[in-house]
Amino acid sequence: MKKVLVIEDNSDNMRLITYALERAGYEVIPAESGERGVELAISLRPFFIIMDINLPGIDGIEATRQIRASGANGSIPIIAITSFAMFGDRDKMIAAGCTAYFEKPIDPLTIVRKIHESISVTGD
């Protein structure tokens, strides 16, 4: 089973996204903080990563940068989830290395399909 790393500090949100991903056939590896997420990203090499931007400690942008900088994980898609897109957030995310982003609230029924579309994976 393909592994998906989800870096999210809110347990409710984590639960929700896990439902959607597991229903789509992925194994979900949770990480509750940015630092943990970076660790796991480098060690596990998941199929893709879901990154919540609003994290305590290092935020999602920084975590993305670190993951990208590690070199080993250059091509893994990083899907950012953010609760608001303010000015420059979009550019920041892309600059850090995010492959795509979605705004909260995410619809669990459609999110996986949308992720697949954004990372060009055929089939659900």
Added chain:
Amino acid sequence: MLWRKGRTRTGMKSLSGKDHRRELKKYGLTAIVLWTILIVGLLVWNFKLERKNTIDQARVEARAIWTHNLSYRKWVTVMGGVYVRADRMSPNPYLKIKDRDKLTTDGMALTMANPAYVTRQVFEIIKKESDQPIINRIVSEKYLNPLNKPDEWEQKGLVAFAAGESEVSELTQLEGRSYLRLFRPMITTEGCLLCHGEQGYQVGDIRGGISVAVPMAHYDKIESAALINMAFVYLFLWGLGVGAIVFYHVKIDNKQLLLLESEEKNRLLSSIVQSSGDAIIAKDLDGVILAWNSGAEQIYGYSAEEAIGQSISLIIPSDHTDEVAGLIAQIKRGEQIENYTTERVCKDGRRITVSLTVSPVRDGEGKLVGISAIAHDVSKQIDAEEVLRFTTERLKQAQRLARLGSWELDLVTNTLFWSEEIYRIFEVDPARFGASYEAFLGLIHPDDRAAVNAAYSDSVRNRTPYAIEHRLLFPDGRIKYVLEQCETIYGVDGTPLRSVGTVQDITERKETEEKIRELNACLERRVAERTTELQASQQALMNIVEDLNEKTAELEQANARLQELDRLKSMFVASMSHELRTPLNSIIGFSSILHDEWVGPLNLEQKKDLDIVHRCGRHLLSLINDVIDVSKIEAGKIESIPEEFDLRGLIDEAISLIKKDLEEKGLELKLNVPPQLIYSDQRRLFQCVLNLLSNAVKFTEKGTVSIEVQLVSSPGQESEDSFVEITVADTGIGIRSEDQPRMFQPFVRLISPTQANIPGTGLGLYLTHKLIHEILHGEIRLISEYGQGSRFTIKIPVRMP
């Protein structure tokens, strides 16, 4: 070396006595030389002649002797040879004939002496006669005796004889003496053939020749004597000739000298006349022009050739015809005519004014033979005088205009000259006023006199020009202001010779200056007044500026506060956004999952209830979003990302969201949406279109909801700037006209009579309006009729700027 008769073409060649003598000597010497040559020539010719004669005479002698020689040779020949005693003459070895030697009966030997032999012997005897003998020879080419061999000359002679010559002769030296030798041929006769026949001669042939050489000595002697006599004669003749030449030349010398002197004098006079610039004309008593100088040529235009011989009336104007006669009469009377001004006419027709001086011309006896007139062209002079008059007038005029007079003080004679204008300035009568420096000073204002005098003296002493303004005081008390300038001219030794100066009436100028000064003072006063006024205004202005500054500071404070508030608001929005959305995410998300039986099966009631939860969650979310959007728009913090998309796709998606409600209400959907690419903010436009559609569904109980898309062009614009109109129309409850203006305001909710509670935030249309106007660069209009339905039209540019 040939001479000319003293007349050279160019002007005067002065022949003084010395030059003349030299000329003369040249003639004389040349004549003498020629005479000498002549005499000598004749002498030489004569001598030659004599010589020839002498030679001819010698020749005659020689010829005679020759003939004689031939004669007795002939005799011997005729005799056939002569026998002589052999004891007196040895036989001739060269005579080879049979009968050469004979013996007489008594035993005397005889031998033949042939003609040649005889001749030769005789020749020898002759030769011995004297020390200057006649030398005879007999020769032949075919000689028998070697002694008869012809010498060179004789050989040449023989050749000549063969050619037909009968005689040759020459003067030559023989044995150291002068001889004339003559050579003639011997012609063969019958008798010759006796002995010489065997040599091949024929009768008539040249057998040889006999030459006779006679000494020239005594001939020469005679000749010399004759020549000497001749020479004396010639010498005498030569002397005669020379004497005559010299005498002649001396005789004519004086005559020529006198002539030349007078000629010279004439020439000098003539060229003086010629070179004069005045016209000098001589005429006879009838008025015929005899002489016409180059001055006349220039003045009157006629050349000498044209004028001489003509009547003087040629240059007399028609109205002066009797003048000449009158002048002549005056001269006859013995009067002098000087500086007589009259008019003449030139070749080209111009009339000129001339001044005449007329004199008589008398011959050697003092009789009047003609008139000589010197005419001086004064027309130029008159012109000059005219010009002078004119110039002087102009100068006076200029001085009058400028009120400038000029003066000149001759310091040597102490005479003062004033121009007209000065008299006028000083208002003095020139007739009564004696111009002098003292008089001038007297007219000056007493207070200024000293200064003027000092200025003048200083100027003269220091050799610098001066200019001084001073006043004139008139008897009636009036004052005039004048500007006086002066310059002094000095001699080479430094003494002042004269002063020249000008006086200009500057009274007017002074008055004007006074006026200007007054005006200036007045102006300055006014300026001072204004300045104080301005200063007061300035002060007031400063006060205002201070107030403004205070206000600005206050405003800045307020601004800072506002900015702070704004920042806080943004922070609030941001945090609200996040904080409010997070739990809602769970509500909506989980209710959705549960409803879709991800966690387990559900019955219809459960699904319905979950649906309510989900719906409310969504409603809450939309409220939050609206509020946040409004606050963002209010803060101007909306970020718009235009992209190209198909409008139809957007509308389809919006429809899909309201389709369920539409179908549940049993409403019909009408679509007129062609594909249309536009470049705009998709999300925001979607929001607006969805808002209108959901409103339409919300407020319509029966009938149709329609969407229509149309491309329009604003008048006068290119298709690039065209707009698209999206119209959402319904057959709902409509909007009362009094409510219509309020529709786009926030928190306006309509109360429908059919439905008690129509969900909505009251912000939908407000937000839509704001989004379209401020973000999408478009506009929204509303047409509605209460109870019939409503029509909302969004018009946005196809290409969002």
